[in-house]
Amino acid sequence: MELFPSPDQFDDNFQAFLEEACLKLCDWFSKAEETGPLPSINDLPEVGPKFAGLSRKDLLKDLDLIMNGSFQPSHPGSLAHLDPPPLSASIVGDLICAGLNNNLLAEELSPSLSRLENNLCRWIAQKIGMKTGSGGVAASGGSLSNLMALVLARHHSGLSTDPNAVILVSEEAHVSIYRAIKIMGLPAEAIYKVSADNSGRLSINSLNEQIAKLKFLGHKCFCVVATAGTTIRGAVDPIDDISDFCFSEGLWLHVDASIGGVFSLAEETKSVVPGLSRADSITMNPQKLLGITKTSSLLLVANTNHLSSCFSIGFPYIEPSWGSTMNGGEMGMQGTRPAEILKLWLGLRQLGHSGIQALLVNSIERKTYFKNRINSDIFEIITGPLHLIALTPSAITKEQAAEWALSTRQLLMDNKFMLSRPLLNDRYYLKAVMGNPHTQNSHLDQLSNLLNQSI
Amino acid sequence: MELFPSPDQFDDNFQAFLEEACLKLCDWFSKAEETGPLPSINDLPEVGPKFAGLSRKDLLKDLDLIMNGSFQPSHPGSLAHLDPPPLSASIVGDLICAGLNNNLLAEELSPSLSRLENNLCRWIAQKIGMKTGSGGVAASGGSLSNLMALVLARHHSGLSTDPNAVILVSEEAHVSIYRAIKIMGLPAEAIYKVSADNSGRLSINSLNEQIAKLKFLGHKCFCVVATAGTTIRGAVDPIDDISDFCFSEGLWLHVDASIGGVFSLAEETKSVVPGLSRADSITMNPQKLLGITKTSSLLLVANTNHLSSCFSIGFPYIEPSWGSTMNGGEMGMQGTRPAEILKLWLGLRQLGHSGIQALLVNSIERKTYFKNRINSDIFEIITGPLHLIALTPSAITKEQAAEWALSTRQLLMDNKFMLSRPLLNDRYYLKAVMGNPHTQNSHLDQLSNLLNQSI
Numbered sequence: 001m002e003l004f005p006s007p008d009q010f011d012d013n014f015q016a017f018l019e020e021a022c023l024k025l026c027d028w029f030s031k032a033e034e035t036g037p038l039p040s041i042n043d044l045p046e047v048g049p050k051f052a053g054l055s056r057k058d059l060l061k062d063l064d065l066i067m068n069g070s071f072q073p074s075h076p077g078s079l080a081h082l083d084p085p086p087l088s089a090s091i092v093g094d095l096i097c098a099g100l101n102n103n104l105l106a107e108e109l110s111p112s113l114s115r116l117e118n119n120l121c122r123w124i125a126q127k128i129g130m131k132t133g134s135g136g137v138a139a140s141g142g143s144l145s146n147l148m149a150l151v152l153a154r155h156h157s158g159l160s161t162d163p164n165a166v167i168l169v170s171e172e173a174h175v176s177i178y179r180a181i182k183i184m185g186l187p188a189e190a191i192y193k194v195s196a197d198n199s200g201r202l203s204i205n206s207l208n209e210q211i212a213k214l215k216f217l218g219h220k221c222f223c224v225v226a227t228a229g230t231t232i233r234g235a236v237d238p239i240d241d242i243s244d245f246c247f248s249e250g251l252w253l254h255v256d257a258s259i260g261g262v263f264s265l266a267e268e269t270k271s272v273v274p275g276l277s278r279a280d281s282i283t284m285n286p287q288k289l290l291g292i293t294k295t296s297s298l299l300l301v302a303n304t305n306h307l308s309s310c311f312s313i314g315f316p317y318i319e320p321s322w323g324s325t326m327n328g329g330e331m332g333m334q335g336t337r338p339a340e341i342l343k344l345w346l347g348l349r350q351l352g353h354s355g356i357q358a359l360l361v362n363s364i365e366r367k368t369y370f371k372n373r374i375n376s377d378i379f380e381i382i383t384g385p386l387h388l389i390a391l392t393p394s395a396i397t398k399e400q401a402a403e404w405a406l407s408t409r410q411l412l413m414d415n416k417f418m419l420s421r422p423l424l425n426d427r428y429y430l431k432a433v434m435g436n437p438h439t440q441n442s443h444l445d446q447l448s449n450l451l452n453q454s455i
Numbered sequence: 456m457e458l459f460p461s462p463d464q465f466d467d468n469f470q471a472f473l474e475e476a477c478l479k480l481c482d483w484f485s486k487a488e489e490t491g492p493l494p495s496i497n498d499l500p501e502v503g504p505k506f507a508g509l510s511r512k513d514l515l516k517d518l519d520l521i522m523n524g525s526f527q528p529s530h531p532g533s534l535a536h537l538d539p540p541p542l543s544a545s546i547v548g549d550l551i552c553a554g555l556n557n558n559l560l561a562e563e564l565s566p567s568l569s570r571l572e573n574n575l576c577r578w579i580a581q582k583i584g585m586k587t588g589s590g591g592v593a594a595s596g597g598s599l600s601n602l603m604a605l606v607l608a609r610h611h612s613g614l615s616t617d618p619n620a621v622i623l624v625s626e627e628a629h630v631s632i633y634r635a636i637k638i639m640g641l642p643a644e645a646i647y648k649v650s651a652d653n654s655g656r657l658s659i660n661s662l663n664e665q666i667a668k669l670k671f672l673g674h675k676c677f678c679v680v681a682t683a684g685t686t687i688r689g690a691v692d693p694i695d696d697i698s699d700f701c702f703s704e705g706l707w708l709h710v711d712a713s714i715g716g717v718f719s720l721a722e723e724t725k726s727v728v729p730g731l732s733r734a735d736s737i738t739m740n741p742q743k744l745l746g747i748t749k750t751s752s753l754l755l756v757a758n759t760n761h762l763s764s765c766f767s768i769g770f771p772y773i774e775p776s777w778g779s780t781m782n783g784g785e786m787g788m789q790g791t792r793p794a795e796i797l798k799l800w801l802g803l804r805q806l807g808h809s810g811i812q813a814l815l816v817n818s819i820e821r822k823t824y825f826k827n828r829i830n831s832d833i834f835e836i837i838t839g840p841l842h843l844i845a846l847t848p849s850a851i852t853k854e855q856a857a858e859w860a861l862s863t864r865q866l867l868m869d870n871k872f873m874l875s876r877p878l879l880n881d882r883y884y885l886k887a888v889m890g891n892p893h894t895q896n897s898h899l900d901q902l903s904n905l906l907n908q909s910i
Binding site for chain 2: 011313
């Protein structure tokens with residue numbers, strides 16, 4: 001067979017290769033219920049190439065071993081993390097994206113797709129209520145979006161090379177913020193931790209205390225990081241109050257809405273993330289709930305000019321963009337990158353507003369249904385307004401809770417439920433993320449029974 | 456139709472959707488010759504979703520507008536940048552990767568694929584001659600690999616928060632190094648520029664001068680960045696000599712081999728990048744020549760423990776990996792990320808050693824064939840040992856060269872040849888990258904004739 005699809009005639013071999021792969025993929029999906037969320041450990045195929053290239057048939061056989069050893073997000077019991085099953089249109093989007101192999105580095109290497117990215121980011125920013133001039137850029141994952149936001153905030157504040165620059169962050173913020181600070185050349189002490197209240201939300205009192213402290217010590221703050229949807233319980237920080245605080249202090253507000261941001265896309269759910277649109281920058285990850293395949297993360301900003309003024313480096317070998325916006329490679333940290341926007345656009349169009357809303361509402365409803373079935377006499381249940389919930393037996397010690405979490409996670413796995421086992425304030429929980437549209441109430445009945453009987 | 460592929464039966468609708476998309480993609484490829492490298496500007500489809508979700512048919516119709524407005528890497532005249540046509544197995548790899556939607560963040564979310572990434576990175580590192588203990592991690596693009604390498608080098612040197620830390624970099628290094636330094640919180644002056652010689656290779660004399668200067672000024676250097684394949688002419692720095700220098704100075708050597716690294720994979724071409732295996736870290740981008748779809752970039756390191764000791768943040772909600780290596784999210788800057796390793800593995804297996812070597816050798820041969828047809832009486836030709844070549848009329852001023860480049864680029868485009876128009880030392884060139892396997896000698900005859908007659 002030809003290695004590269006023919007550029008001047010319909011390539012039957014290529015089509016056959018694709019179709020056999022599609023068949024294999026459909027087959028893999030159809031067995032999700034049977035195999036469970038996680039396979040047993042299995043053999044890997046040979047890793048390096050042979051002298052001669054392999055035939056289509058051999059390549060597809062190799063793929064079997066990989067696929068049989070993969071995590072199955074489509075199993076109804078896959079509830080451990082923010083890794084939902086993929087939308088069919090998103091898979092199609094990735095297929096087309098790979099075939100086009102365009103490059104979002106520059107408009108000359110992705111004419112329609114560069115414009116699509118600009119337009120869709122602007123559409124989303126304005127849909128969630130950000131003002132004129134807002135927009136954004138796609139990034140390969142939420143860690144990168146958060147890092148870009150912090151670099152942007154630091155640049156904007158004029159503290160780009162100040163070794164004493166600091167940020168204010170809730171103690172329940174995602175660990176990617178800590179890694180970002182390290183990458184940015186700042187010490188761990190550059191993170192002023194703001195306390196969270198009992199429900200996991202950033203405390204405004206603590207925020208006021210911490211800014212007084214950092215001013216007293218002569219440090220300069222370049223960003224407040226709020227979280228809309230914490231990783232373990234899905235708490236949403238009081239963004240409106242934090243926004244008022246940032247306005248009066250002249251500080252950049254970044255909201256890590258990796259988890260909660262998508263809820264602002266639907267009328268019926270946007271009230272769970274009030275004030276989000278007032279942020280200077282927002283991380284939003286459609287990969288975490290809307291079924292857009294990985295990676296799909298956006299950095300939305302109130303003013304798109306900030307992106308290019310921070311990240312533009314003037315690639316000396318690329319044609320200027322012929323539109324009103326900069327080349328994609330000048331808008332963020334990545335240079336060459338694929339058109340990850342394509343699957344997001346196609347996925348949103350497949351869902352429609354009604355489908356987006358249904359996904360969001362149903363995920364919260366499943367969480368509520370499950371919560372109501374957990375015996376609150378024996379469990380401490382922690383959950384915010386989103387679709388995440390975690391629990392730990394309330395009457396046992398931390399050491400006992402650690403043992404309970406480990407053994408119960410295994411018990412659940414034996415029953416084809418995959419939950420995660422997070423550590424929060426030194427205590428182990430089991431966490432369920434209700435982002436899987438295949439999960440039925442009957443599954444949640446079974447899961448809650450197993451949990452209620454686990455202690 | 457169902458939005459999510461069924462987890463318990465063969466999903467005919469999903470299969471039909473995939474197959475129609477495959478047909479559309481095959482059709483798009485078959486028209487490459489006819490449409491040329493770049494389409495005329497065309498309409499975009501509607502950007503936001505409608506109230507109701509769209510049918511499969513409408514989604515595919517929307518895709519037409521995007522595809523018709525895309526860059527065509529498979530056209531034989533697409534020679535502007537390092538953006539080759541995609542291998543068929545790589546497209547299949549991306550399709551399967553999207554369907555599996557596994558997450559390289561953690562082994563529990565990608566059991567077979569996490570191991571595949573570890574194993575293939577180790578295989579490649581050792582294939583190119585790095586010693587036991589070497590390996591690597593995939594990153595979504597070369598800019599990220601370079602940034603990770605610099606963060607790693609700084610961490611290793613103990614200068615993570617030193618605002619006076621500096622690096623030594625050739626003046627012809629890629630601009631991503633400059634952006635990395637900014638992200639890392641260092642001023643532009645942290646880059647000590649080392650002169651390049653007439654052939655674009657880093658000058659060892661200048662390197663010695665610059666280290667003397669930085670020591671005199673009391674700065675501490677944490678990395679020397681060498682380049683194996685500069686962006687405009689494909690020059691390869693004298694890595695062996697630089698490696699000796701780094702060894703005697705106790706400095707980390709990072710080689711940005713985004714372009715040249717893959718040549719070390721074949722016996723017949725590895726001599727063009729001598730000494731590469733002596734580096735502490737190497738950026739290698741299979742996306743730039745081997746036809747692996749974007750993004751496919753690796754950061755290879757001499758000691759994989761360095762990766763985790765720098766980047767590990769201990770995700771408090773993820774199970775430890777059950778193998779001998781860390782979870783993928785602890786090995787680099789990205790958290791959630793797709794299994795980009797899958798398409799690289801499948802692509803290399805499709806090519807085989809013989810196919811890899813043929814791609815590499817043929818690209819250099821096309822460059823040589825083309826070079827021999829350019830009239831060297833009227834052109835200054837700059838090229839290293841790789842498959843990149845750039846030229847500018849030698850008897851005209853810089854201003855005239857700028858005009859020539861602009862008008863000749865358009866003339867070539869009218870003849871369906873897409874070259875790029877880089878600026879080097881204040882002078883415009885036209886550049887051709889011979890990484891397109893569809894380009895025949897007859898195309899190069901035509902292209903060289905057009906160029907020889909352009910002045």
